[in-house]
Amino acid sequence: DVKVTQSSRYLVKRTGEKVFLECVQDMDHENMFWYRQDPGLGLRLIYFSYDVKMKEKGDIPEGYSVSREKKERFSLILESASTNQTSMYLCASRRPGSSYNEQFFGPGTRLTVL
Amino acid sequence: GQQLNQSPQSMFIQEGEDVSMNCTSSSIFNTWLWYKQEPGEGPVLLIALYKAGELTSNGRLTAQFGITRKDSFLNISASIPSDVGIYFCAGLLSTGKLIFGQGTTLQVKP
Numbered sequence: 001d002v003k004v005t006q007s008s009r010y011l012v013k014r015t016g017e018k019v020f021l022e023c024v025q026d027m028d029h030e031n032m033f034w035y036r037q038d039p040g041l042g043l044r045l046i047y048f049s050y051d052v053k054m055k056e057k058g059d060i061p062e063g064y065s066v067s068r069e070k071k072e073r074f075s076l077i078l079e080s081a082s083t084n085q086t087s088m089y090l091c092a093s094r095r096p097g098s099s100y101n102e103q104f105f106g107p108g109t110r111l112t113v114l
Numbered sequence: 115g116q117q118l119n120q121s122p123q124s125m126f127i128q129e130g131e132d133v134s135m136n137c138t139s140s141s142i143f144n145t146w147l148w149y150k151q152e153p154g155e156g157p158v159l160l161i162a163l164y165k166a167g168e169l170t171s172n173g174r175l176t177a178q179f180g181i182t183r184k185d186s187f188l189n190i191s192a193s194i195p196s197d198v199g200i201y202f203c204a205g206l207l208s209t210g211k212l213i214f215g216q217g218t219t220l221q222v223k224p
Binding site: 004009031033035040041042043044045048050058090092094096102103105106107108 | 118120123147149154155156157158159162202210211212214215216217
């Protein structure tokens, strides 16, 4: 059974803090993704990674960075959290070239920045 | 950037009713996906569509890939309370990136 886990379900941080969101997948997938989800806006891609040590900017990368040191782990970093980064953050992984092309999602981290 | 327009934004229906929602795009996609997100969980894939004109069913769910490859439809027949959630359409790019619609929030009254 495929599994994507995220380090926290709920997180409360203060403005200016450095925030780490961790994502781990146990499916040996090459591709991993970070999205944020806001009401009425759907899921928007922040960053993605095709493989270890690789990263690509998504549609809304400003204020975020990522790290992919190991294949199973993809970290999202908020260098200096701001209130407009209060959101639900979703991690996903995918095996490229698979017949199903599906992205598997974690349960999400709801981040509140005060 | 590319966008998908999903409608309706929300629906509040009676148990047993049928539901229809759709997605349109200004761009062509070769794959359309429909996901469901239940409260407190991440999205889960319901149906994947790979060919223009394709009609695919998964239980009470039926989805179609539009002939123009710029739209897709999802129908849910005889809704039940556990159908509650947010339904997302997504178009798959050749890079492996997904472009998501804004979501349709479905509430079912028993």
